[in-house]
Amino acid sequence: VDCLPPSSKVEEIPYNQTEAIINITVADIADYGCNNGVGVNKVEVYYAYSTDGENFGEWQLYAVNNSLITHPDGISDWHLTFTASQIGWYRFISIAYDCVGNVEDFVAYDAECYVNLSISISFGKPKYGEWISLTTPINITASNPSNIYYRIYNNKSWHPSPGSGAGNNGNFYIYTGNFTLGQHACRHGVCFIEFYGDGTTLMNCSIMLDTSPPLTFVSTPFFVPHPINIECSAYDEGSGISHVEFYYQYSYDNKSWSNWSFGNVDYIAPYQWNFSMDIGFYRICSIGVDNVENEEDIVAKDLLRVFTPDFNEDGIVNVQDLVILAVNFGISDAKYDIDGNGKADVSDASIILNYWT
Structure with a gap:
């Protein structure tokens, strides 16, 4: 029994x-x-x-x-x-x-x-301090492999709009994988993210969103008879300047222009380029890049004319150079048409006089 x-x-x-x-x-x-x-x-x-x-x-x-x-x-x-x-x-x-x-x-x-079920949020790259970009991936992980929810507050409004989503009172998105603030049309400035998973407490964090590229400015003399140091001023209202890149377009006669070519990059302010080029016309562009990889478009910021007033290359500018220029009055060769108006003339001679030695 x-x-x-x-x-x-x-x-x-x-x-x-x-x-x-x-x-x-x-x-x-x-x-x-x-x-x-x-x-x-x-x-x-x-x-x-x-x-x-x-x-x-x-x-x-x-x-x-x-x-x-x-x-x-x-x-x-x-x-x-x-x-x-x-x-x-x-x-x-x-x-x-x-x-x-x-x-x-x-x-x-x-x-x-x-x-104690855990849930956490992490940010990929680019990220610099508290700043991220519109394309920075955001990842939420939870110890409970079930539903995860999140929502974003930016520019005085919630994403999603209250009641239009899922989760608690329909106020959240369902997390399905990495997302970006660009996917939710967020704007420059602070963003608050609330998130939770099934069985976890509601968590929150704040992050700074940088959507605007830096602003850079270049100002050079138009007539450049010798190498010069091009200096760029730069400003950024978000993550800060990472570096400035310099580009140029070239034209011998101020009519047909080349594509943009890389000139220099500088990571330390003041941002500079030691410019030394052949005779011709140059469009100069500076592109500021910030610490989360926002960057300016490539557009001409300044125009300069590289020339030599010492036509006979004897080391001085004097009457002999004026005679050489006068002999070439009326021709369109950019070597003598210094101001680029289509022909060598007295206006070019007046430019030569500014460099008399």
Whole structure:
């Protein structure tokens, strides 16, 4: 006659849990009675939940294993996973049944743990300090692999509009993967992001969005008879200046122009370019790039004319150079048509006089 109940227990679980999925092991599954009992044919696992660690709810059946008919005892441990649905305290107990209906007694509990489901937000690149760009990927991860929700406050309005989305009161987006602030039409300035996952508390963070490229300015003399140092002033109202790039277009005669070519890059203010080029006309462009990769469009900022007043290359500018220029009056060669009006004339001679030695 088998009149003794079987036994089992949920082994001790690490108390502090930060993941929703908890590994559980039911061990010491055994039956007793005459001739080692008739064998265990079922084990149940129950759990109870508490929000404060003191007052627990009713026991809830979580899992049943009815493939354990053995005789004599010596059943292998039962390994299973439990998915916590929210932050709080969880207690576990296992109840074994033998083949003639004997049931293990309910005791207080076998194991207990505290689940603090985590959720976090991170920002990819480009990012500089508290600043990101419209294209910076934003990632939200949670220890509970279920629904995640988020919303954004920017420029005095919520995205999505209250009541038009999902989650709590329809005020959130469902997170489906990395997103950007550009996808939500956010504007330059501070953005607040609220987010939560099933079973987690509501979290929030703020980030600065930089949508505007720097402004740069170049001012040079128009007539340049020798190498000069082109200096650029730069301003940025967001993440700050990373560097300034210089580009140029070239024309020998001020009529047909080349494509833009790279000239120089400077990472340290004042941003400069030691400019030394052949005779001709040059359109100069400065492009400011900020620390989250916003950059200006390529447009001409200034125009300069490189020429030599020393036509005979004797190291001085004097009457001999004026004679050479006068001989070429009326021709359109850009070497002598210094001001680019289409022909060499007295206006070019007046320019030469400014460099008399």
